[in-house]
Amino acid sequence: GDSVTQMEGPVTLSEEAFLTINCTYTATGYPSLFWYVQYPGEGLQLLLKATKADDKGSNKGFEATYRKETTSFHLEKGSVQVSDSAVYFCALSGARSNDYKLSFGAGTTVTVRA
Amino acid sequence: EAGVAQSPRYKIIEKRQSVAFWCNPISGHATLYWYQQILGQGPKLLIQFQNNGVVDDSQLPKDRFSAERLKGVDSTLKIQPAKLEDSAVYLCASSHEAGTGETQYFGPGTRLLVL
Numbered sequence: 001g002d003s004v005t006q007m008e009g010p011v012t013l014s015e016e017a018f019l020t021i022n023c024t025y026t027a028t029g030y031p032s033l034f035w036y037v038q039y040p041g042e043g044l045q046l047l048l049k050a051t052k053a054d055d056k057g058s059n060k061g062f063e064a065t066y067r068k069e070t071t072s073f074h075l076e077k078g079s080v081q082v083s084d085s086a087v088y089f090c091a092l093s094g095a096r097s098n099d100y101k102l103s104f105g106a107g108t109t110v111t112v113r114a
Numbered sequence: 115e116a117g118v119a120q121s122p123r124y125k126i127i128e129k130r131q132s133v134a135f136w137c138n139p140i141s142g143h144a145t146l147y148w149y150q151q152i153l154g155q156g157p158k159l160l161i162q163f164q165n166n167g168v169v170d171d172s173q174l175p176k177d178r179f180s181a182e183r184l185k186g187v188d189s190t191l192k193i194q195p196a197k198l199e200d201s202a203v204y205l206c207a208s209s210h211e212a213g214t215g216e217t218q219y220f221g222p223g224t225r226l227l228v229l
Binding site: 031032 | 117147149157170218219222
C-alpha cells in the first residue's frame with residue numbers, strides 16, 4: 001500500500017542552522033504530498049503541500065519540492081529559529097481515486113537551541 | 115473561523131471499560147476523519163465520513179470500535195471494550211470536501227490511557 005518514510009530523529013540544531021528532513025514515498029498513483037507540524041502542546045497543522053510533480057510548497061520559510069523521479073518531498077529551511085522546535089510529519093493522500101486519507105510518516109522531532 | 119473541537123481532552127479508563135469521544139468539525143466541512151496516533155508513530159486513519167455516510171472504515175477494528183456521524187455534522191467514536199493497546203491519541207480532522215490536495219484540519223485530540 002501507499003507509505004511514507006521520513007528521516008528519523010530526534011534532530012537538534014542551533015539557531016540559524018540549515019534544516020533538512022528527508023521524506024520519500026511509495027504510491028501506485030499520483031498522490032498529493034504534505035508536511036504537517038505539531039508544536040508543543042498544540043494540534044497538527046498544515047505547514048505546506050504540493051499536489052503535482054515539480055510543484056514547490058512553501059510557508060514560514062520552509063520549502064519542499066515534489067520530485068516524482070526520486071519519489072521525494074524533502075523539507076528544508078535555511079535558518080531555523082527556536083520557535084521551529086516541533087514534530088514534523090510528512091504525509092500523502094489521493095494516490096488512488098476516492099482514497100483521500102492521509103498516510104503519515106512516523107514524524108521527526110526537531111529541537112532548535114538558542 | 116472556529117477550528118475542529120474535540121472532547122474530552124484526556125481520559126483514563128481500565129481495560130474492558132468503554133469510552134466515547136466527540137468531535138465537532140469546522141462548519142460546512144463535508145468530510146470527517148478519525149485517526150489513531152500511537153506514541154512515536156504517525157496518525158493512522160480509523161474511519162472517514164462523507165456527510166453522514168461511511169467512505170472508508172477498512173482499518174477500524176469493528177469488533178470493539180464504532181463511529182457515527184449523525185446529521186452529517188458531529189461525530190462520536192466509541193471503544194467497547196477497551197484494550198491496553200488502545201492507549202493513544204485520537205484525532206479528529208475535517209476537510210471541505212474529499213479530494214486530492216484537500217487540506218485536512220485537525221482537532222487537539224483526545225489522549226486515552228487504558229490501564
